[in-house]
Amino acid sequence: MISTNNLSIGYRNKSGDTCIASNIDIDISEGELVGLIGVNGVGKSTLLRSLSGVQASLSGEIVISDKPLIKLSAEELAKTISVVLTEQPISKNLSVSELIALGRQPYTNWIGSLSKEDRAKIQTAIALVNIEALKDKRCFELSDGQLQKVLIARALAQDTPFIILDEPTTHLDMYHQAYVLKLLKKLTQETNKSILFATHEINLALQLCDKIIIMEKDKVSAGTPKELIAKNAFSNIFPSDLIYFDSESVSFKIRT
Amino acid sequence: MPYTARYKGLLLLLFVIVVLMALLNVSLGSVEIPLKDIFNILFTNTTSQESWQYIILEYRIPKVFTAIFTGSGLAVSGLLMQTLFRNPLAGPYVLGLSSGASLGVAIVIMGASVFGAGTAALLLSKWSLVIASRLGSLLVLLAVLLASAKLRDTMAILIIGLMFASLTAAVVSVLAYFSPAAQLQQYIFWSFGSLGNLSWQEVSILAVFWFLGIVLAVFCIKNLNTLLLGENYARSLGVKISTNRFIIIIATSLLAGSITAFAGPIAFVGLAVPHLIRQVIPTNDHKILLPAVIFGGAILMLACDIASQLPGSEYTLPINAITSLIGAPVVIWLLIRKQKFIF
Numbered sequence: 001m002i003s004t005n006n007l008s009i010g011y012r013n014k015s016g017d018t019c020i021a022s023n024i025d026i027d028i029s030e031g032e033l034v035g036l037i038g039v040n041g042v043g044k045s046t047l048l049r050s051l052s053g054v055q056a057s058l059s060g061e062i063v064i065s066d067k068p069l070i071k072l073s074a075e076e077l078a079k080t081i082s083v084v085l086t087e088q089p090i091s092k093n094l095s096v097s098e099l100i101a102l103g104r105q106p107y108t109n110w111i112g113s114l115s116k117e118d119r120a121k122i123q124t125a126i127a128l129v130n131i132e133a134l135k136d137k138r139c140f141e142l143s144d145g146q147l148q149k150v151l152i153a154r155a156l157a158q159d160t161p162f163i164i165l166d167e168p169t170t171h172l173d174m175y176h177q178a179y180v181l182k183l184l185k186k187l188t189q190e191t192n193k194s195i196l197f198a199t200h201e202i203n204l205a206l207q208l209c210d211k212i213i214i215m216e217k218d219k220v221s222a223g224t225p226k227e228l229i230a231k232n233a234f235s236n237i238f239p240s241d242l243i244y245f246d247s248e249s250v251s252f253k254i255r256t
Numbered sequence: 257m258p259y260t261a262r263y264k265g266l267l268l269l270l271f272v273i274v275v276l277m278a279l280l281n282v283s284l285g286s287v288e289i290p291l292k293d294i295f296n297i298l299f300t301n302t303t304s305q306e307s308w309q310y311i312i313l314e315y316r317i318p319k320v321f322t323a324i325f326t327g328s329g330l331a332v333s334g335l336l337m338q339t340l341f342r343n344p345l346a347g348p349y350v351l352g353l354s355s356g357a358s359l360g361v362a363i364v365i366m367g368a369s370v371f372g373a374g375t376a377a378l379l380l381s382k383w384s385l386v387i388a389s390r391l392g393s394l395l396v397l398l399a400v401l402l403a404s405a406k407l408r409d410t411m412a413i414l415i416i417g418l419m420f421a422s423l424t425a426a427v428v429s430v431l432a433y434f435s436p437a438a439q440l441q442q443y444i445f446w447s448f449g450s451l452g453n454l455s456w457q458e459v460s461i462l463a464v465f466w467f468l469g470i471v472l473a474v475f476c477i478k479n480l481n482t483l484l485l486g487e488n489y490a491r492s493l494g495v496k497i498s499t500n501r502f503i504i505i506i507a508t509s510l511l512a513g514s515i516t517a518f519a520g521p522i523a524f525v526g527l528a529v530p531h532l533i534r535q536v537i538p539t540n541d542h543k544i545l546l547p548a549v550i551f552g553g554a555i556l557m558l559a560c561d562i563a564s565q566l567p568g569s570e571y572t573l574p575i576n577a578i579t580s581l582i583g584a585p586v587v588i589w590l591l592i593r594k595q596k597f598i599f
Contacts, residue, residue, distance in 0.1 A: 054491060078494030088486040089342050093598040094540050105482050105493045111543060112478035140598045158493070 001194045002051065002162055003027035007060035009043065009050045017058055020046045024060070024220045026213055030161070031192040033185050034222075035205035038215030039238060044198040045166055047215065051196070052164050053077045064162065078106035082158035084151045084165040092140040096150050099139060100125055103157030125156035128187060145176035152183065156191075163187075165197035169204075177201050181208050202234070203251045225250075263537055263544045270551035277558040278324065282316045284562055286570045315452070318459045320558065322451045325459075325466045326519045327529070327557025328550040329511040332473050334526030335549045339480045339542070340504050341414050344599040347527035348512035351400050351413075351505065352420035353393040354521040357513070358447060359424040360392025361385055365443045366435040385446065386458075389517040396420050397509045401502070410487065410501060448574030449520035451561055462518050469511035473546060476504055480542040522576055528583045529553045535590040556583060 008022035020043035028034050038044050049055040051062060053069050062069040064080055072080065082103065090099070103125070104118040114122075126132055129149050139147060148168055155163050165184070169177040184195050185208045196213075199205055205212060206225045213222040214233055221233055228234065234245040238252075246253045283294050289308045296302050303309045333348030341350070349355070364384055399420060404413045432440055454462070479500045482490040487497055512526065530545070533552045537544060556579070564578040565571075 052492065054488070074494045074496060078492065081492070083489070083492045085486075085488055088488055090486055090489070091342070091484040091540060091599065094484055098540055099485070102482060102485055102489075102493070105478065105495075108478065110475070110478060112481055113543075138598070 001028050001030050001032075002062070002064045002196075004051075005061040005063065007050070007062060008058040009046050009055070010058050011046075012056070012058070019058060021215065021220055022058075022060075026220070026222045028162075028194050028196060028211065030194055031188050032194050032210040033188045033208060034194070034196045034211045034213060035209040036196060036198040036213045036215065037200070037202050037205060037237065042215045042217060044215055047220075048083075048164050048166050048196070048198055052081050052083050075106055078158070078160075080160050081162045081164060082155035082160040084148075084155050084163065084168055086167050086170050090139065093138060095136060095138050096131065096134045096142070097122070097126075097136065099150060100154045100157050103154040103159075106158065121159055122157050125153045128156055128190065129153040129183065144171045145173075145179065148172065148176075148180055149183070152180070152187075156187070161193055163193055163195045165195070167198050167200070169199055169201050178204060181205070184208075202237075206250055263539060263548075266537055267544065267547055267551070270548060270555065274324070274551050274554045274558070277555055277562075278320050281320050281323065281558050281562055282312060285311070285316060285565060286572075287311055314456075318454050318456055319452050319561070321459050322454050322462065322519060323557040323561045324554040325462050326451060326515050326522060327525055327553035327555070329466050329469060329515050329553070330522060330526035331529035331533075331549045331553025331556075332470060332546065333508040333512040334528075335530040335542075335545060336473060336476070336480070336504050336508050337526075338530055338599075339483055340501065341410060342483070342486070342599075343414065344531070345527070346414070347523075348508060349421070349521070349523070349526070351417040351508065352396045352424065353509055353512045354516050354523075355421040355424035355428075356393040356396030357389040357516040358392070358521060359427055360388035360390070360395075361446050362428040362431050362443055363392075364388040365446070366431045366439045368439075386517045390513060392424075393509065393513040393516060396424065397505070397513065401505060404501065404505070405498075410497075413501075445574075446520050447576070449522040449576035451519055451557075451575055452572070454518060458518055462514055465510050465514035469507045469514075470550070472503055472507035472510065476500065476507065477542045477546060480504075481540070484540055520576065522579060524576075524579045524583050525553055525556055528587050529556055531587055532556070532583075532590065535594065 004024050004026050007024040008019055009024065010017055010019040024047070036044050036047065046055065050057045053072065064072070100122055101114060104114060104121065105112060107118060108114060126135060129152055131146070131149050131153060134142065134146055134150065139150070142150065152168070168180050172180060181201070181204050184197065187193060188195050209225060211222060212225055212228055213220065214228065214237060216236060221228070223231070223233070229247055229250060232247070241255070243252045243254055283289070283291055289311065293303055293308055294312060297309050297312045330348050334346070337346040337348060337350050338344060400413060400417055403416045407413060432443070479490070479495050482493050482495050491497055515522070529552045530549055533545060533548045537548050539545065560575060560578045560582055563582060564573045564575050566573065
């Protein structure tokens with residue numbers, strides 16, 4: 001579905017390139033739920049931006065459905081990858097159905113009229129995320145958890161084989177964190193879409209994800225939760241002075 | 257976006273109000289002309305008095321068209337800027353178009369006395385003001401576009417526009433300081449704005465710019481809707497952010513720039529009408545907002561023009577003051593009544 005080949009990501013400046021991470025070789029298959037974890041500032045968002053085609057990568061290659069990412073036009077890209085971003089200046093005056101309908105923009109005509117098919121896709125998205133009751137509310141009336149569901153529904157309405165979410169569980173309580181991640185799991189199973197999300201909820205990710213990508217300062221490793229635990233890959237994610245990974249309970253514990 | 261059908265009736269209503277206001281506007285003025293004669297002049301081209309025909313055809317009707325183009329054009333530029341910058345305080349002049357125009361006009365009116373009186377008489381024809389104003393706003397526009405090509409961040413353009421506005425205002429102040437009272441007064445009268453005394457020729461030039469600007473705005477409708485999600489989402493939906501930004505800025509300058517050139521810097525309409533319309537029609541879909549704002553701007557301008565000629569008197573108050581005098585209380589009232597403002 002999507003794979004990278006010796007990818008280096010970072011920023012191009014006049015004074016030279018700033019490399020954030022290199023030698024990234026990951027691949028995500030159809031219907032997989034993949035969690036991306038790593039400490040603050042390690043470059044998770046940069047990787048997600050590079051994968052979604054917003055930011056040019058420094059070297060290497062990103063391949064989506066056998067096509068190099070850079071060969072895709074803006075419109076093709078919009079039909080291949082949808083994103084869920086946090087803390088965007090979304091007009092909170094939009095109604096839930098208006099916001100979800102905007103996910104159909106890559107498919108609508110020059111003035112953005114919704115066809116019958118568009119309306120059907122919007123209905124499906126609303127049903128998948130189970131937010132029929134919110135349909136006529138405006139965004140400022142929603143809780144953080146509800147808004148997150150609406151944003152996910154918008155990405156579903158965009159009807160892409162690949163969805164990228166940047167920290168979809170921020171600001172949510174423990175119940176809603178689990179709710180959103182279980183929802184993502186359900187979506188990969190029911191729609192066969194591939195979903196990649198960055199998160200700090202390592203414990204939840206370990207229980208739900210098919211695959212986990214660990215970003216560390218000088219290396220990016222990936223595998224199933226079991227493989228990674230067996231390799232003891234979690235012990236080096238954080239500085240070891242305060243917390244440690246307990247492989248028996250498969251969770252992080254505070255040093256006492 | 258869904259559920260747009262229910263607003264079609266409201267749009268029709270707004271259009272009817274525009275037509276009624278236009279007719280009312282033609283029938284009112286310092287010279288009283290009976291309604292029957294007005295209809296005769298308009299539709300059968302017969303009249304009992306030659307002078308009435310002249311007043312209607314050469315003065316009042318061009319003025320009505322000027323009011324419609326001015327009001328709707330400014331309102332559309334306001335809407336474009338508010339959506340582009342995701343800022344409720346943005347208006348047609350945030351990019352510094354009016355300050356550029358006023359600099360051009362100030363140089364023509366007051367510069368002549370500062371730089372040498374010989375050229376004054378030559379420069380002070382009506383067209384020279386129009387051209388100076390257009391050149392001034394074009395200059396500022398070019399500077400803003402040049403800056404925006406270098407910038408990724410749209411918000412920075414807003415600040416650069418404000419900086420250009422301060423800069424040009426400062427130059428105007430310096431010019432004003434050295435100018436004799438007569439020139440200063442002439443400049444101030446220009447800055448009051450005026451809908452009258454446009455010839456048919458000038459109205460038709462204004463109409464061409466208005467039409468081009470509106471056509472560009474119509475082609476932006478889909479992307480304007482997408483921009484409501486913020487630029488990052490818009491990009492992920494396939495919007496080419498900088499191309500789109502460029503088109504929106506050009507549309508705004510075609511509308512606001514040419515209106516300022518012909519009618520002077522008319523404040524407030526562009527800022528207020530989009531807010532008024534959003535209070536009446538609670539939608540975010542620019543397919544509905546754009547025509548609604550066109551009609552709303554025309555209605556407000558026609559109403560202000562009627563008020564400015566103080567029915568029954570021979571005075572005509574500055575249109576720039578009237579738009580705020582009438583518009584500001586209405587916006588305040590609507591916002592307080594709803595008690596909630598979410599942009």
